[in-house]
Ligand SMILES: Nc1ncnc2c1ncn2[C@@H]1O[C@H](COP(=O)(O)OP(=O)(O)OP(=O)(O)O)[C@@H](O)[C@H]1O
């Protein structure tokens with residue numbers, strides 16, 4: 001009855017010796033990074049399979065846009081040149097930021113992230129897998145758009161290589177947007193927060209392009225913004241590569257005259273600014 | 289448990305070294321130190337908010353200590369988190385299973401992430417589903433699982449890589465008695481095979497069943513440390529509780545008990561009389577006496593000290609004289 005020790009908090013002083021070289025247990029087997037990424041990507045894609053409604057942004061939405069533009073608004077919106085298909089594709093890719101942020105935020109607000117964090121895996125694998133599955137998700141939208149376009153009569157008039165280059169630019173842009181998604185997904189404490197931020201900022205910004213109204217009719221300051229908008233560069237680049245677009249107005253800003261270089265430059269700038277911010281936000285979020 | 293006899297010869301599996309965690313003004317874990325020898329079971333016992341989860345999260349690399357550190361399998365959580373993760377399994381208090389995957393997909397995913405050879409991935413997943421009575425639900429999405437099934441899947445997930453050190457945060461909360469017994473059996477087997485186990489619990493009974501040693505924490509500090517037996521002894525003897533059917537019989541029953549056992553107290557509101565149980569035969573004598581007097585009773589039984597009693601005794605909120613004495617001997 002007198003054997004209960006009551007601690008005084010000082011009976012085990014900190015020690016600072018190094019851990020045993022090989023550890024006390026045999027080093028456990030680890031999965032190679034690529035296997036971690038594949039496993040987690042497959043998991044993310046299974047989520048989509050179980051909730052097919054998550055794909056509405058890349059299936060129903062683009063088709064709706066096509067129908068709206070082609071048949072409802074008809075000629076009442078003057079689209080610059082012939083194609084708004086390129087704009088819809090660009091918008092789908094801009095949306096990969098949302099897809100990443102949504103999925104990441106979902107994981108971060110659930111217990112599953114603790115499971116991942118307690119496993120001996122590379123901490124980047126969760127992000128790489130999230131990015132990969134989101135790019136696959138958004139690419140689906142591009143495929144749906146391309147097929148819908150074929151049905152409606154759109155054609156790529158450029159060479160095969162130019163067609164490929166257009167798709168490559170789309171992917172590059174999507175890649176840059178992923179960092180924005182990781183940033184937003186890590187900073188926002190809820191999925192609703194993610195929705196709020198994306199739909200009040202990214203979504204309207206995608207419309208501020210030279211797609212719908214000729215930028216010549218805009219107030220000068222708005223026109224500058226619209227023509228420097230990365231979406232405009234991307235859309236113009238695809239139109240050029242696919243041989244669908246009217247040339248930009250002679251007095252348009254520099255990016256519209258050099259849309260391919262501008263798009264690549266935007267992707268690099270986005271990545272250079274957003275990647276460090278996104279990584280820091282993610283590390284902070286998953287530290288405790 | 290079975291490994292008790294080799295305790296002194298084996299190395300240390302878990303070591304908490306002056307662990308501190310503060311959240312703003314709140315000190316959730318306050319200079320906690322202890323060691324757990326390989327192959328033994330430590331029960332971390334404490335009421336809600338005591339700091340059990342916070343301590344476990346620090347020891348499992350999920351939360352950086354404010355100061356102090358911990359070692360798992362010899363690796364420091366601050367400097368070698370990856371090796372710590374490779375050496376331990378964790379079932380946290382909150383569910384960590386993926387709701388949109390099936391039970392089998394969940395386990396296979398984790399086995400894949402550990403890098404188990406592919407044939408073993410399948411085998412391990414199916415074995416564990418079997419062991420935790422989830423084989424029938426293997427292809428069901430976890431969203432459709434009951435709370436107890438999720439809990440069992442979570443426990444299965446922490447065993448995939450057969451880690452040498454296992455942390456379980458309130459593992460049996462939400463399990464029905466049968467599942468609880470089954471889990472205890474699984475854990476006993478693991479410990480027999482050499483696994484070191486640290487589990488937190490609010491149930492003295494659970495710590496009693498499994499732990500070689502119990503540490504009681506409250507407000508982030510260790511307030512007691514001993515074997516289950518020592519703790520229960522320290523919190524006083526069991527008490528006999530007699531509930532009479534008619535309040536009219538209370539005084540007759542009271543005088544009967546006063547003649548047989550010490551420390552008799554009457555609780556008229558519940559028609560209960562309690563007394564200290566010096567020997568089990570007291571119950572037999574009380575039963576006979578009650579029958580002789582023709583007193584109708586609702587219940588007669590032995591109430592063992594609960595965690596509540598242990599805890600209240602240790603914190604001194606309901607100080608008993610003999611415990612005050614033990615505290616001096618620290
Ligand atoms: N992330 C956090 N931020 C602020 N306070 C926290 C945080 N996590 C825990 N706490 C506080 O720290 C204290 C200890 O909490 P902890 O979850 O470790 O207790 P516990 O012993 O596990 O309780 P329970 O039995 O309810 O699980 C509580 O007062 C709690 O409110």
Ligand SMILES: [Mg+2]
Pocket residue numbers: 340341342381457
């Ligand atoms: Mg807890």
